[in-house]
Amino acid sequence: MPPLNREPITILLVEDEPAHAEIVRRNLAVFPAAHRIVHVEDGQMALDYLFGANPGSLPDLILLDLRLPKVDGLEVLRQIQACETLKNIPTVVLTTSATDADLAAAFRLGAASYQLKSVSFQGYTELLETSFQPENRRRPPSHE
Amino acid sequence: MKHNQPSGDEEASLVAVDRARQAPGTISRGEERPVSKSGVASGIRQRAEEVIAKLALANAARPPDDTAATLHELLVHQIELEMQNEELRQAQAALAASRARYFNLFDMAPVGYVTVSEPGLILESNLAAATLLGQPRGKLVNHRIVHSILSADQDVFYLMRKALLETGDPQSCELRMVRADGAAGWVRMHASLAHDESPAPVFRISLSDISENRRMDQDLRQSEEKFRTVADYTFDWEYWWGDDGSLLYISPSCERISGYTRDEFLANPHLLKSIVHPEDVDFFSAHLDAVLQQDSPFRLGARLDSHPTCPMHGINELDFRIIKKDGSVVYIEHGCQPVFDAGGAYRGRRVSNRDVTSRKRAEWRVLENEARLQATLESTADGILAVDATGRVTHANRRFSELWRIPPSLMEQGSDKNLLDHVTAQLTDPELFLGKVRELYDSDEHSLDTLTFKDGRIFERFSLPMILDGTRNGRVWSFRDITAQMYAKEELRKKNAELEEFTNTVSHDLKSPLVTIKTFLGYLEKDLDDPVAIAKDLGYIHGAADKMESLLNELLALARVGHMPNSPVEVPLQDVVREAQLLVAGQIAERGVRVEITSEPVVLCGDRPRLVELFQNLIDNAVKFLGDQPVPRIEIGAEQEAGEIVLFVRDNGKGIDPRHRSKLFGLFEKLDPHTPGSGIGLAMVRRIVEAHDGKIQAQSDGLGKGSTFRFTLAKTEWK
Numbered sequence: 001m002p003p004l005n006r007e008p009i010t011i012l013l014v015e016d017e018p019a020h021a022e023i024v025r026r027n028l029a030v031f032p033a034a035h036r037i038v039h040v041e042d043g044q045m046a047l048d049y050l051f052g053a054n055p056g057s058l059p060d061l062i063l064l065d066l067r068l069p070k071v072d073g074l075e076v077l078r079q080i081q082a083c084e085t086l087k088n089i090p091t092v093v094l095t096t097s098a099t100d101a102d103l104a105a106a107f108r109l110g111a112a113s114y115q116l117k118s119v120s121f122q123g124y125t126e127l128l129e130t131s132f133q134p135e136n137r138r139r140p141p142s143h144e
Numbered sequence: 145m146k147h148n149q150p151s152g153d154e155e156a157s158l159v160a161v162d163r164a165r166q167a168p169g170t171i172s173r174g175e176e177r178p179v180s181k182s183g184v185a186s187g188i189r190q191r192a193e194e195v196i197a198k199l200a201l202a203n204a205a206r207p208p209d210d211t212a213a214t215l216h217e218l219l220v221h222q223i224e225l226e227m228q229n230e231e232l233r234q235a236q237a238a239l240a241a242s243r244a245r246y247f248n249l250f251d252m253a254p255v256g257y258v259t260v261s262e263p264g265l266i267l268e269s270n271l272a273a274a275t276l277l278g279q280p281r282g283k284l285v286n287h288r289i290v291h292s293i294l295s296a297d298q299d300v301f302y303l304m305r306k307a308l309l310e311t312g313d314p315q316s317c318e319l320r321m322v323r324a325d326g327a328a329g330w331v332r333m334h335a336s337l338a339h340d341e342s343p344a345p346v347f348r349i350s351l352s353d354i355s356e357n358r359r360m361d362q363d364l365r366q367s368e369e370k371f372r373t374v375a376d377y378t379f380d381w382e383y384w385w386g387d388d389g390s391l392l393y394i395s396p397s398c399e400r401i402s403g404y405t406r407d408e409f410l411a412n413p414h415l416l417k418s419i420v421h422p423e424d425v426d427f428f429s430a431h432l433d434a435v436l437q438q439d440s441p442f443r444l445g446a447r448l449d450s451h452p453t454c455p456m457h458g459i460n461e462l463d464f465r466i467i468k469k470d471g472s473v474v475y476i477e478h479g480c481q482p483v484f485d486a487g488g489a490y491r492g493r494r495v496s497n498r499d500v501t502s503r504k505r506a507e508w509r510v511l512e513n514e515a516r517l518q519a520t521l522e523s524t525a526d527g528i529l530a531v532d533a534t535g536r537v538t539h540a541n542r543r544f545s546e547l548w549r550i551p552p553s554l555m556e557q558g559s560d561k562n563l564l565d566h567v568t569a570q571l572t573d574p575e576l577f578l579g580k581v582r583e584l585y586d587s588d589e590h591s592l593d594t595l596t597f598k599d600g601r602i603f604e605r606f607s608l609p610m611i612l613d614g615t616r617n618g619r620v621w622s623f624r625d626i627t628a629q630m631y632a633k634e635e636l637r638k639k640n641a642e643l644e645e646f647t648n649t650v651s652h653d654l655k656s657p658l659v660t661i662k663t664f665l666g667y668l669e670k671d672l673d674d675p676v677a678i679a680k681d682l683g684y685i686h687g688a689a690d691k692m693e694s695l696l697n698e699l700l701a702l703a704r705v706g707h708m709p710n711s712p713v714e715v716p717l718q719d720v721v722r723e724a725q726l727l728v729a730g731q732i733a734e735r736g737v738r739v740e741i742t743s744e745p746v747v748l749c750g751d752r753p754r755l756v757e758l759f760q761n762l763i764d765n766a767v768k769f770l771g772d773q774p775v776p777r778i779e780i781g782a783e784q785e786a787g788e789i790v791l792f793v794r795d796n797g798k799g800i801d802p803r804h805r806s807k808l809f810g811l812f813e814k815l816d817p818h819t820p821g822s823g824i825g826l827a828m829v830r831r832i833v834e835a836h837d838g839k840i841q842a843q844s845d846g847l848g849k850g851s852t853f854r855f856t857l858a859k860t861e862w863k
Contacts, residue, residue, distance in 0.1 A: 017656055017660070018684075018687075019657075019660035019663075019664070019684040019687065019688055020656070020659070020660065022684065023659075023660070023663050023664075026667065067652055067653075070801070070804065071803065072807075075803075096651075096652055096655040096656055096659060101648075102648075
């Protein structure tokens with residue numbers, strides 16, 4: 001079994017839409033391990049959390065919406081990737097469209113993967129497992 | 145000819161004969177010579193008697209008797225005979241001298257004389273004749289005269305001889321005679337009949353060498369022919385008025401040019417004036433009068449050399465039209481000048497008329513083209529500059545001066561350098577401009593580039609070489625102000641980007657509640673047994689549906705803002721702000737905000753309901769972001785700034801994080817999720833400002849320092 005199924009991890013959820021946050025929570029509830037979800041509602045709060053936390057309490061995974069109040073998701077991603085201590089945390093981008101320019105930009109900035117905010121949020125298990133293994137992090141060729 | 149007249153030489157020789165008679169050794173005479181023969185005899189008798197008397201004195205002793213008388217008579221007779229002999233001898237000597245002189249004269253005469261027998265043999269000739277025929281004189285005697293006549297001309301001689309014999313009257317003719325050396329020369333023969341001792345007549349013929357005259361005649365004829373050829377075959381219509389106004393000469397080319405023949409002009413001296421085009425008659429007549437006036441001193445006898453510096457004998461020129469015989473119009477270039485003979489006497493006026501119709505037509509076409517070009521150049525919206533091969537400006541249209549803001553004084557100076565300095569000083573990169581100019585001067589290339597001005601203008605520069613007869617002799621540059629176009633393009637690009645962003649935003653923001661609705665519908669199906677969970681799910685679904693509705697309403701509102709259904713009106717700023725204030729009176733009162741409006745007399749111009757909406761949104765936005773300010777205040781005013789009136793809405797609220805400033809006016813951008821509203825307010829504000837040709841920006845010194853929205857609206861005025 002992959003670690004996600006066995007050990008609880010800390011997930012930072014950056015999402016301004018309460019309904020969407022609820023959906024993520026429900027999807028993560030299917031895992032047997034009781035993951036800890038830290039939910040923030042805008043980009044500024046996400047940065048404050050990440051840069052204010054002591055190293056021991058950093059999240060193991062970040063789920064990041066791109067359209068966020070105050071500081072948008074791409075800016076948050078840029079700052080994460082610019083920080084040595086944060087850039088290895090896998091960051092999954094949450095989006096409503098698989099084709100928009102924001103998503104491409106997110107990959108250029110180093111997003112580990114993306115998750116469509118599709119109707120069913122299918123495939124969370126797979127998503128989390130692949131994203132959580134650093135050697136499997138997806139990077140667009142342009143970044144190399 | 146001289147030989148028929150008595151010459152001074154003959155008179156001189158007669159005097160010489162007289163003098164010979166009085167030569168020493170002859171009997172001297174104290175008295176006049178007897179005038180008659182009997183007188184001469186009685187004179188001799190008397191002188192003989194005087195001799196006898198002298199002898200008798202010596203023989204006085206001898207008695208006078210018959211014998212003595214007879215003896216005396218014999219003596220007298222003897223003496224008479226002796227005296228006669230002496231006189232005869234003297235006469236003979238005089239005769240011989242005279243004859244020698246005569247032959248001398250005959251030989252030395254400059255005209256050749258020959259005496260020819262009836263059959264044609266030369267009996268006698270003088271030296272001149274021998275010289276003329278190139279023969280020694282001795283050889284000419286018994287020489288047949290026809291042998292010295294060129295065979296082609298021998299008939300001339302025979303005809304003359306015939307006439308001479310028939311009529312007996314002297315005859316003359318001209319024929320060519322051949323010298324002994326074979327050379328032929330023209331000779332004039334004059335012959336008359338003479339009857340010497342012999343019964344058969346002889347011809348006395350004089351021969352004059354007329355070769356020189358003949359040659360001169362021929363030269364004259366050739367010369368005349370040459371000048372006539374020159375005159376008659378002139379291309380232009382040449383003529384010569386005599387000093388009495390008569391037409392002395394007119395070249396046949398008059399017919400080609402005017403359609404009238406030379407004879408028609410010669411027959412009617414007024415013909416020329418009568419065919420002058422009616423519109424040109426006046427100045428043609430004026431010309432004739434002027435010329436008449438000019439020549440009058442000469443006509444009255446003044447000579448050219450008496451007016452050495454007088455401008456009157458220059459060439460008078462004039463252009464006029466004539467109506468040709470076939471009715472067509474011919475343009476004439478007319479030049480005339482007085483003419484003088486070698487002695488300086490006035491000999492009338494020489495005129496040359498040239499047909500310049502085709503040239504005039506060509507000139508007209510050139511003028512027409514030039515006028516068309518000028519009109520074209522001036523009617524174009526582009527600035528046009530033409531330069532020659534050396535870079536000198538040959539033409540610039542008015543638009544060029546306008547575009548480059550060239551003052552008329554600089555244009556008039558015509559200094560290429562000053563012009564270039566003026567032009568380049570306006571550009572952001574003068575070297576680039578000049579480099580291109582230099583590069584193209586030596587090239588046949590077309591060029592198209594853009595120039596950027598320090599004042600922000602942008603020109604498109606196009607140039608073409610000017611090719612004349614295969615050779616590059618200049619370049620034409622055209623300049624077009626594409627600033628507005630470029631800004632419009634940039635504007636369009638921004639609008640497109642904005643539209644794209646708008647579409648993305650709308651798609652995102654509408655999809656987001658849709659995702660919520662669909663997902664929770666799925667949860668609802670699973671939660672059917674749990675009433676609490678059902679209520680929770682339905683709550684999310686309702687919330688998402690409400691959000692969608694509100695988004696759609698706002699989208700519609702925003703779409704409407706782009707249109708301005710109401711015609712623009714002028715309205716004082718204060719009126720608009722008060723109306724807007726009423727619409728947000730609830731929020732203002734709730735937060736206890738003091739709203740201050742300037743009392744400056746500013747008048748806005750635009751769609752009134754939209755202007756109200758603009759201020760409503762700005763005030764509403766300010767109220768939302770007042771934060772925990774204890775003395776909230778919103779100030780609305782206007783100030784003059786760089787040629788335009790800037791309106792502002794200033795608050796002392798939370799201010800703006802500099803990072804957010806760019807996103808401030810974006811659609812559905814909510815910078816603070818805890819404030820009410822959808823984030824469409826400032827997007828609407830921007831659209832309204834832009835619909836009124838204005839611009840808006842937000843200023844803030846940072847969080848907690850308040851914010852100011854500054855914007856312009858076209859046609860805002862102080863009143």
